[in-house]
Amino acid sequence: MWYLCVFFHRLLDYRKPEVESLAYLFGVNDALEWKLPKHHHPDSPFHFVNLPSEDIARSIANRSILVKGMYEVWGEGSSYEELEEAIRSYPEDQMLPYLSSDTTFKITVDSFGKVFSFQEQNDRIKGLSYIPFKGRVNLKNPDHKFWLIETDDYGVNNGLPPVAERRIFFGREIGAADRKLIPTYQLKSRNYLGPTAMDAEVAFLMANQALVEPGKLVYDPFVGTGSILVAAAHFGAMTMGADIDIRVVRDGRGPDTNVWSNFKQYGLQMPIGLLRADNNLPPWRPGLKEVFDAIICDPPYGVRAGGRKSGGRKLLKGVVDPYTVPDDKRVGHIPSTAPYCLSECVHDLLDLAGRMLVMGGRLVYFYPVLREDSTRNPFPDHPCFKLVASSEQILSSRYSRVLLTMVKIGPYTEEIAETARRKHLEFRENHLKWLEDGNLHSSVFAPADPQVTAAGDLKLSKDPKPKYRGKYV
Amino acid sequence: MRLLTHNMLSSNIKGVANGFPLLIEVEKVIEKQVDFNPDFLKNIFPKIEWKALVEASRSMGYAELPEESPESWMLDSDDFLRKFHHALLELHLEEGALVCPETGRKFPVNKGIPNMLLHEDEV
Numbered sequence: 001m002w003y004l005c006v007f008f009h010r011l012l013d014y015r016k017p018e019v020e021s022l023a024y025l026f027g028v029n030d031a032l033e034w035k036l037p038k039h040h041h042p043d044s045p046f047h048f049v050n051l052p053s054e055d056i057a058r059s060i061a062n063r064s065i066l067v068k069g070m071y072e073v074w075g076e077g078s079s080y081e082e083l084e085e086a087i088r089s090y091p092e093d094q095m096l097p098y099l100s101s102d103t104t105f106k107i108t109v110d111s112f113g114k115v116f117s118f119q120e121q122n123d124r125i126k127g128l129s130y131i132p133f134k135g136r137v138n139l140k141n142p143d144h145k146f147w148l149i150e151t152d153d154y155g156v157n158n159g160l161p162p163v164a165e166r167r168i169f170f171g172r173e174i175g176a177a178d179r180k181l182i183p184t185y186q187l188k189s190r191n192y193l194g195p196t197a198m199d200a201e202v203a204f205l206m207a208n209q210a211l212v213e214p215g216k217l218v219y220d221p222f223v224g225t226g227s228i229l230v231a232a233a234h235f236g237a238m239t240m241g242a243d244i245d246i247r248v249v250r251d252g253r254g255p256d257t258n259v260w261s262n263f264k265q266y267g268l269q270m271p272i273g274l275l276r277a278d279n280n281l282p283p284w285r286p287g288l289k290e291v292f293d294a295i296i297c298d299p300p301y302g303v304r305a306g307g308r309k310s311g312g313r314k315l316l317k318g319v320v321d322p323y324t325v326p327d328d329k330r331v332g333h334i335p336s337t338a339p340y341c342l343s344e345c346v347h348d349l350l351d352l353a354g355r356m357l358v359m360g361g362r363l364v365y366f367y368p369v370l371r372e373d374s375t376r377n378p379f380p381d382h383p384c385f386k387l388v389a390s391s392e393q394i395l396s397s398r399y400s401r402v403l404l405t406m407v408k409i410g411p412y413t414e415e416i417a418e419t420a421r422r423k424h425l426e427f428r429e430n431h432l433k434w435l436e437d438g439n440l441h442s443s444v445f446a447p448a449d450p451q452v453t454a455a456g457d458l459k460l461s462k463d464p465k466p467k468y469r470g471k472y473v
Numbered sequence: 474m475r476l477l478t479h480n481m482l483s484s485n486i487k488g489v490a491n492g493f494p495l496l497i498e499v500e501k502v503i504e505k506q507v508d509f510n511p512d513f514l515k516n517i518f519p520k521i522e523w524k525a526l527v528e529a530s531r532s533m534g535y536a537e538l539p540e541e542s543p544e545s546w547m548l549d550s551d552d553f554l555r556k557f558h559h560a561l562l563e564l565h566l567e568e569g570a571l572v573c574p575e576t577g578r579k580f581p582v583n584k585g586i587p588n589m590l591l592h593e594d595e596v
Contacts, residue, residue: 215513238513240478250586269508272562273478276588281596283589285483285493291520310596323593331581335592 002035003057004071004171006149007045008179009112011205015066017389017405018208019049022060025211028052037076039165045112046151046167054174061175065182065204071147071171083168084130098172099131104138105146112151124148128170145173184266185230191265192257194225194248196305198298202393202403203231206296209389209405210364212237216293217272221279221352222307224248226259226271228296233268237294240273242282244308244337249274279348280309280340280424284356289412295353296364299345302441303368303399307340316431341434342368344427346380351420354384354412363406368440370399384410398444474566474587476529480521482587484573484580486595494525495571497532498579502569507562514558515548521561530560 007015020032033050040046045068051057054072061070074095075086098105107128109121116124128148135143152166185200187193198206206228212218214236220228223241225248233239241259243249252258263270277283300307314320316338325333346367353363367379371394379387385406394400427434484492523542530538537556547553570579571587578595581588 215510215516217513217517238510244590246586246588246590250584250588270505272475272507273481274586275474275478275482276586276590278590281485281591283482283485285481285522288481288520291481291517310591310593312593315593322596325592325594330592331579333592335590 001053001057002048002050002073003174004073004169005047005049005061006068006071007047008066008068008177009045011066011201011391011393012043013391013393014205014403016047017391018064018066018205019060020389021209021211021405022063023051023056025063025208025213026056026059028056037167037169038078039167044151046149046169058175062178063208064177065179065201065208067175067177069147069176070174071149071169072174073169073171075171076167076169078165078167080127080168083170087131087170095131098144099134101134103135103143104141105133105135105144106137106139106142107146107148110147110149112149114150114152116150124150147171147173181234185234187227190225190227191261192225192252192259193227196298196300197225198227198231200227200231203228204234206364206403207231207235207237209403210294210296210362212294212296217291218294218296219292219356220297221277221282221295221349222297222299223259223271223274225252226262228298229271230262230266230268232294232296233263233271234266236269238269239271240292241271242275242277242279244276244278246276249276278310278337279345279352282348282352289355290358290361292356292361293358294362294364295349295357297349298366299342299349300340301342301345301366301368302339302439303444306441307342307345308337309340309344310335311338311428312336313338316428338431339435341437342440343437344434347420347423347427350380350382350385351424353406354382354408354416354420357408359408359411361408363404363408365404366401367404368399368401370440370443371397379404382406383416384408384412396444399440474571474582474585475562476526476533476564477517477521477561478587479529479566479571480526480561482571482589484571484575484578485589486573486576486578486591489573489575491575492573494522494529494574495580496574497529497566498570498572499533499566500568500570501566502533503565503567504563505565507558509555509558511551511554514554514561517561518548518557526560530564533564533566535560535564 023032035048037046057070061067074090075083077083077086107125109116109124149169181204182201187197187200212232212235216237218232218237218239220241223229223243226241229239229241249259259274260270315322357363379390386409387404388407389405391403392400482495484495527538527540538560565585566582567585569582571582572579
């Protein structure tokens with residue numbers, strides 16, 4: 001059954017993967033079929049999606065963050081005459097149950113890219129008098145919601161290519177996203193925040209990509225203030241987190257401003273475990289594997305905050321021998337840490353996920369890309385994983401971040417473990433070289449080279465897949 | 474720190490072969506209520522090192538768990554699941570330490586957070 005799926009005009013690259021993940025969560029195993037309304041651009045908020053049942057469509061819409069609504073379309077057209085003709089030929093037995101006299105209803109007039117005055121909205125509703133509505137109108141809490149959605153040429157200011165033709169849809173609402181979540185969880189009302197706390201909307205998207213459900217165990221190896229786990233806990237998961245910075249996980253900013261209080265604030269289940277550990281040398285017992293249902297994280301990639309790992313800077317450079325901590329100073333000793341480069345961090349993350357995720361479990365994480373050479377830079381891969389979605393969010397003219405969703409499809413074998421061990425040693429031995437190679441910060445903030453910029457502009461103008469940047473997209 | 478976390482951790486000091494299970498040095502144990510979820514418990518049960526859990530719960534002052542690793546049919550018993558749930562998720566080591574069984578190195582637990590970071594000479 002085809003449904004009209006209308007998205008919020010935000011985070012364009014994240015919209016379809018979210019619906020696809022949720023469809024899988026609600027039991028649709030096959031890849032979804034999508035199609036666009038006539039003359040529509042792929043970035044348009046209007047899409048048709050084929051789903052097995054209304055219940056599944058409703059579940060997806062209600063759980064999603066970016067679906068404005070799923071509709072059963074009763075008619076569409078490029079003019080009101082065409083719309084009327086379409087609605088009149090829609091099977092009556094599919095309409096009558098929703099029009100009967102013992103039900104209440106509401107019609108909403110909506111538009112994309114233009115604003116209707118109250119009068120215009122009323123005129124359009126009156127124009128639908130050929131539909132035999134028998135029920136009473138109830139604007140607050142209707143049984144059935146109908147939508148008249150119009151999209152017309154809206155000028156060029158929203159970044160989308162102009163619409164070739166006006167399109168009008170009329171349909172019955174099946175379900176809509178619970179956007180109330182976002183003001184409830186927004187960061188500005190959060191008790192305890194760090195400089196890289198994950199935005200609530202994106203954190204919920206990550207939890208949806210990871211198929212978080214009650215009873216699942218979700219782990220974040222770079223937990224920080226817990227902003228990702230808050231979203232996972234909202235969907236009922238048991239959560240665990242680790243961080244190398246003990247001040248963040250243990251102390252916070254006082255007894256009521258710490259990671260625990262962020263969960264308490266929303267009445268969520270507290271994390272099952274929080275610990276201080278180094279993702280480079282994780283303290284999991286040998287033999288422990290396949291315990292987490294999902295790993296969701298935003299690895300420190302060194303643009304706003306750099307990662308740290310065990311071992312001093314000088315130690316890893318080989319300038320000094322390992323410092324032996326005197327016995328009387330062991331209690332309370334603060335071990336030194338060294339910068340943790342992105343490629344090593346991602347390697348450790350994939351290795352950890354390969355070992356610790358259950359089969360079919362998902363790894364969802366942000367990966368930074370320099371926009372100029374995104375073609376040269378393929379995403380990290382691992383023999384245990386299949387990449388199922390990648391959604392780009394442009395952050396600046398230089399770089400963007402991509403949310404990668406990977407599914408574990410193969411077992412973590414001895415062979416894979418051995419390769420990872422060797423790679424781990426290689427990273428240790430060539431610590432400096434990797435730091436320089438993987439230094440995203442300087443690539444992002446280095447002064448622009450005029451030649452490169454010119455070439456970059458040329459390339460941007462030829463970009464086959466235009467992306468829109470702006471406050472809201 | 475819940476005993477679920479304890480059951481997953483080991484001492485990963487360089488050169489240590491048997492870093493599991495970590496002994497628990499108790500200063501303060503508190504109980505924290507966690508919603509009872511039988512499905513979660515059944516899923517996590519095969520991943521648990523039973524003996525380590527029994528010993529850990531004893532050192533935290535809870536001796537209700539059976540010594541022998543339970544048969545799978547026991548997972549259908551509500552009574553057993555409640556005990557398992559309590560030991561695994563509700564006992565919370567607020568202050569104390571985890572002790573490496575081989576070297577005696579103490580990993581401190583303050584405010585419920587185990588500090589598993591190694592010193593420079595242990596990496």
